[in-house]
Every structure is written in C-alpha cells, then in structure tokens.
Amino acid sequence: xxxxxxxxxxxxxxxxxxxxxxxxxIAFVSTIAPDGRLNLAPYSFFNGLGSNPMTLLFCPVNNGDxxxxxxxxxxxxxxxxxxxxFVVNVATEAYIREVAAASEALPYGESEFELxxxxxxxxxxxxxxxxxxSPIAFECRTLQVVRTNGREPAAGNVVIGEVxxxxxxxxxxxxxxHIDHEKLAxxxxxxxxxxxxxxxxxxxxxxxxxxxxxxx
Amino acid sequence: xxxxxxxxxxxxxxxxxxxxxxxxxIAFVSTIAPDGRLNLAPYSFFNGLGSNPMTLLFCPVNNGDxxxxxxxxxxxxxxxxxxxxFVVNVATEAYIREVAAASEALPYGESEFELxxxxxxxxxxxxxxxxxxSPIAFECRTLQVVRTNGREPAAGNVVIGEVxxxxxxxxxxxxxxHIDHEKLAxxxxxxxxxxxxxxxxxxxxxxxxxxxxxxx
Numbered sequence: 081x082x083x084x085x086x087x088x089x090x091x092x093x094x095x096x097x098x099x100x101x102x103x104x105x106i107a108f109v110s111t112i113a114p115d116g117r118l119n120l121a122p123y124s125f126f127n128g129l130g131s132n133p134m135t136l137l138f139c140p141v142n143n144g145d146x147x148x149x150x151x152x153x154x155x156x157x158x159x160x161x162x163x164x165x166f167v168v169n170v171a172t173e174a175y176i177r178e179v180a181a182a183s184e185a186l187p188y189g190e191s192e193f194e195l196x197x198x199x200x201x202x203x204x205x206x207x208x209x210x211x212x213x214s215p216i217a218f219e220c221r222t223l224q225v226v227r228t229n230g231r232e233p234a235a236g237n238v239v240i241g242e243v244x245x246x247x248x249x250x251x252x253x254x255x256x257x258h259i260d261h262e263k264l265a266x267x268x269x270x271x272x273x274x275x276x277x278x279x280x281x282x283x284x285x286x287x288x289x290x291x292x293x294x295x296x
Numbered sequence: 297x298x299x300x301x302x303x304x305x306x307x308x309x310x311x312x313x314x315x316x317x318x319x320x321x322i323a324f325v326s327t328i329a330p331d332g333r334l335n336l337a338p339y340s341f342f343n344g345l346g347s348n349p350m351t352l353l354f355c356p357v358n359n360g361d362x363x364x365x366x367x368x369x370x371x372x373x374x375x376x377x378x379x380x381x382f383v384v385n386v387a388t389e390a391y392i393r394e395v396a397a398a399s400e401a402l403p404y405g406e407s408e409f410e411l412x413x414x415x416x417x418x419x420x421x422x423x424x425x426x427x428x429x430s431p432i433a434f435e436c437r438t439l440q441v442v443r444t445n446g447r448e449p450a451a452g453n454v455v456i457g458e459v460x461x462x463x464x465x466x467x468x469x470x471x472x473x474h475i476d477h478e479k480l481a482x483x484x485x486x487x488x489x490x491x492x493x494x495x496x497x498x499x500x501x502x503x504x505x506x507x508x509x510x511x512x
Contacts, residue, residue, distance in 0.1 A: 082420065082463040085350040092473045094347035096462065099475030100386055100432045101344045101352070103319040103484040103494040127343045128317045130357045130452025131310035134301040135444050136317070137353075137454065141346045170316055177506045184503030195504060204298065216316045226442055226456065228351050236346025238353065238454065240442065246312065247298040257308045259315030261486055268319040268484060270477055273499040278319040280493040281486055287400030288411055290393045 095271065098124075103268030103276050106171035107138045108179050110200070111154035112163055112208040113189060118200065119150045120182045120192035120211065122171060124269035134243040136168060136218060142235050150188055154208075155239050156225050164222045165206040166241060169214035173265040176275060178213065205245040215249035215264060311487065314340075319484030319492050322387035323354045324395050326416070327370035328379055328424040329405060334416065335366045336398045336408035336427065338387060340485035350459040352384060352434060358451050366404055370424075371455050372441050380438045381422040382457060385430035389481040392491060394429065421461040431465035431480060 085093050098104075107126035111119045125139035140149040148156075156162035171179045175198070182192035193200055193211075200209035203219045210217035220241030228236040252263050261278060268276045284290045301309050314320075323342035327335045341355035356365040364372075372378035387395045391414070398408035409416055409427075416425035419435045426433035436457030444452040468479050482494045500506045 081466055081469050082461065084421075084461055085459050088473070090348040093350045093459075095473040096464065096469075096475065097344040097347055097350070097352070099469075099473075099477070100434075100464065100480075101321045101342075102477060102480070102482045103321060103492070104343060105317045105320055125344045125346070126317075127320060127355070128313040128341045129355045129454060130341070130444060131313055132306040132357075132451065133444060134304075134309045134313070135452055136313070137355075139343070139345045139353075141348075177500065177509060180500040180502060180506035180509075181504050183506075196507070205300075218316075223444065224442065226440065226454070228346060228349060228439065228456065228458075235348065236351055238345060238442075238456070240444065240454070242444075243301050243309075245298065245300055248312065248316065250297055253297050253312075253315075257304070257311040257315075259312065259487055261315070261318060261490065264316070264318070266318045268494065270494065270497060271475055273501060274477065274497050275500060276319070276494045277496040277498075278484065278486065278492045280496050281490050282493075283489045284393065284396040284491060285489060286396060288397050290396035290399075291412070293393060293396075 099271035102270045106179065106267060106269050108169040108171050108211060108214060109138060109151045110167045110169060110208045110211060111151050113154050114163055117189040118191045118193055119154055121151050122179050122183050129240060135223065135240060136220065136243065137238050137240045139236055139238050152237055152239060155222050157222055163207060165208055166220050166222065167203055167206060167208050167210045168218040168220060169211040170216040171267050172215060173267055173277060175213040176267045210247060215252055217247040218243045219245040315487035318486045322395065322483060322485050324385040324387050324427060324430060325354060325367045326383045326385060326424045326427060327367050329370050330379055333405040334407045334409055335370055337365065337367050338395050338399050345456060351439065351456060352436065352459065353454050353456045355452055355454050368453055368455060371438050373438055379423060381424055382436050382438065383419055383422060383424050383426045384434040384436060385427040386432040387483050388431060389483055389493060391429040392483045426463060431468055433463040434459045435461040
C-alpha cells in the first residue's frame with residue numbers, strides 16, 4: 081500500500097502514524113493554569129531532544145475544534161498566556177491504569193489528579209507538581225512552542241522544554257547514572273488502545289560489529 | 297536522587313535521558329547529499345508530531361566537535377545547504393542488526409547502505425531512496441529545523457518533516473488503515489546498547505474506565 085497523505089482523512093493519517101511509529105514513550109505531563117488549577121495528561125508524541133542543554137519535547141495536537149489542549153494552554157510561555165512550565169512524569173506499569181484514566185477529557189480546570197486518584201508531590205524549581213507515583217520526573221521550563229498549520233483547525237504543536245531539575249527514585253539509578261530498566265518497568269504506547277511493556281530486551285553493539293551479533 | 301542538570305556532565309545527562317525516556321521508536325533516516333551520495337542513520341529521539349498536516353520529527357544532536365550529523369546536513373532546507381528531504385524507515389526485528397550497523401560513524405559521503413548490506417528502493421516523491429528492507433517508509437519534506445543552543449558545541453536540533461508520500465507493506469495494513477503490530481515487529485530503543493521488542497502488549501480503555509480494567 082502506498083499513497084499520498086492528501087488522499088487520506090486526518091483520522092486515517094493518525095491511525096497510520098500511531099500504528100507505524102511504535103513503541104512510543106509516554107510523557108505524563110503535569111501543568112498548572114495561571115489561576116493555579118492542576119492538569120495532568122499523557123502524550124506519546126514525546127521524546128528527548130538533546131542533553132546540552134538538557135531538553136525534551138512533546139506534541140499536543142489541537143482539539144478537533146481548533147482549541148488548544150489544556151497542557152499546551154498551561155505550558156506555553158507567559159507572553160502567550162501560559163505559565164511556561166511543565167513536568168514530564170514517566171509512565172510505568174505500576175500506575176499505567178491511572179495514566180490511561182487521566183486521558184479522559186475533563187472541562188478546563190478540573191483536575192485529572194482527582195479523577196485518576198494520583199498524588200501531587202511538590203516540584204523543586206517549577207510550579208507544577210510532579211506525580212508522586214512516578215519514579216522519574218523532569219521539571220521543565222518551556223523554551224519554545226513550534227506550531228504546524230494544516231488546512232483543518234487540528235494543527236500540531238511542538239512544546240520544547242529545558243530540564244531545570246530532575247528526580248529519579250534512588251533504587252533505579254546507579255552511581256554512574258545508569259537507569260535499571262527492569263525496575264523502572266516503563267510502558268510504551270502502540271496503536272489503538274494498546275500499550276507495551278519494555279522488558280523483552282536484547283543488546284547490540286554499535287557499528288558493523290552488530291552484523292555478526294547473535295542477539296537472541 | 298534529585299539534582300539540577302547543571303551539576304551533571306553532558307554525558308551523564310544523556311545517560312539519564314536514554315535510560316529514563318523509554319521505549320523510544322527508531323527512525324532509520326535515509327538522506328541524499330547535494331552531490332548525490334546516500335546516507336543512512338538511526339535516530340531514537342524521534343516521534344510523530346501530528347496528522348494535520350501529517351508531520352513527524354527527529355532530533356540529530358550535533359557531534360562533540362559542534363559539527364552537524366550527516367542526516368541533518370542533508371535534510372536541512374535547500375536555503376541552508378541541504379536538500380530539504382528525508383525518508384523515515386521504521387526499524388523492525390527482521391533487520392535490526394543492519395540498523396545498528398548503520399550507526400557506525402563513516403566519513404561524510406560514504407554510504408551506510410553498503411556497510412550494512414541494505415538495499416535502496418526508489419522513493420516516489422522525494423530524492424532520497426527508502427530502505428527496501430523496511431516495511432514502512434515515510435517520505436518527508438523538511439518544514440523547519442529548530443536549533444537549541446547550549447554552552448558546549450554539541451547542541452540539539454529538531455528536524456520537522458511533512459510526510460508527502462507513505463509506503464506500508466500490504467500484509468501489515470487493514471483496509472481501515474490499522475497496522476498489525478505483531479507482523480510489523482517494531483523494535484524500540486532503551487538505554488545503553490539495549491533494544492526492546494514491542495510484542496508484550498496489553499489494552500486499556502481511555503478515561504476513568506481504565507481504573508477498573510484488568511489488563512493482565
């Protein structure tokens with residue numbers, strides 16, 4: 081099957097993207113509105129950007145009616161009406177039901193912390209709290225929001241954040257900053273309603289040595 | 297453990313990012329230099345951006361000496377010296393050794409297709425070929441490159457591309473554009489030399505129904 085995206089609907093393009101770009105890490109993003117109300121939502125169009133400066137990004141697509149998702153409204157810079165801060169909590173098996181629960185669309189300002197029965201723990205540098213149940217949290221200041229415009233109002237956005245403080249549960253991290261993936265038990269996002277565990281792991285060397293590697 | 301990124305080296309920050317942001321999808325990016333030579337390299341700071349327009353992004357961090365990776369040199373817009381095009385091939389179990397092999401740093405212009413013993417198949421709309429061994433390929437035109445600047449030369453870059461043509465192997469995709477994750481057998485990237493299979497899958501409903509779901 082091959083085609084131009086122009087021949088597909090937005091929903092069809094979305095299905096091909098979430099089915100073909102897998103497994104995706106899940107950012108469970110906590111933000112705070114200018115009036116102090118909390119928001120929490122999972123995003124799987126998320127990844128690291130670089131380590132100098134320490135930056136990451138997530139992509140909150142606009143709602144079907146063209147309005148911005150609450151995470152974007154809160155995380156965008158102060159000059160654009162937001163608070164310019166957000167926290168990325170890493171989704172793990174231990175609380176993945178709560179992560180999925182928080183994807184419910186609540187009216188602006190109603191807290192997903194309550195709906196999902198999760199607890200807010202104070203951040204050190206930014207105003208939005210981290211999720212107490214998350215073993216890793218990246219406190220971020222928004223550097224920039226990049227907007228892509230389509231012919232329909234459901235445009236895309238890239239929120240780029242600089243990590244200003246980070247939290248890792250002690251038992252997960254070595255003195256040399258390696259993270260134990262078995263203890264972390266992160267969960268990735270697949271197409272449709274599917275998630276995947278990240279424990280079926282193998283190793284490969286970099287470069288041409290990989291061709292002779294037996295990774296089974 | 298908690299700290300400011302300022303207290304860490306770039307390498308330590310990188311280890312925390314690749315260990316904590318998991319599992320990451322792998323973009324196997326093919327590009328072509330202005331003089332016609334091919335390049336192929338895997339990037340795991342990669343994800344979808346949105347489906348209207350159909351956009352994705354990958355983040356090629358600069359080399360330690362501040363120079364740009366070949367994929368960025370080639371994919372950046374024509375006005376900046378590149379060709380403004382790239383193809384994202386999806387990494388799968390069937391050819392993951394070849395993907396890892398192509399991460400070897402070759403001199404600019406030497407082809408990773410030859411090193412990894414992979415085959416180029418012509419793209420339909422863009423100049424860089426897709427990888428014949430890949431069951432999914434997104435042909436992209438570069439919309440924008442966003443650059444983040446640090447105090448060291450190894451800055452980050454976000455290459456945002458619009459998908460202008462896409463290829464999916466027939467047996468993977470349904471008439472309704474669902475992709476079969478078992479047949480796809482995508483591979484995700486973990487920390488260090490680790491990769492993970494994406495077959496240990498479970499389902500959860502969206503919203504509060506997830507709290508009562510038994511996903512085991």
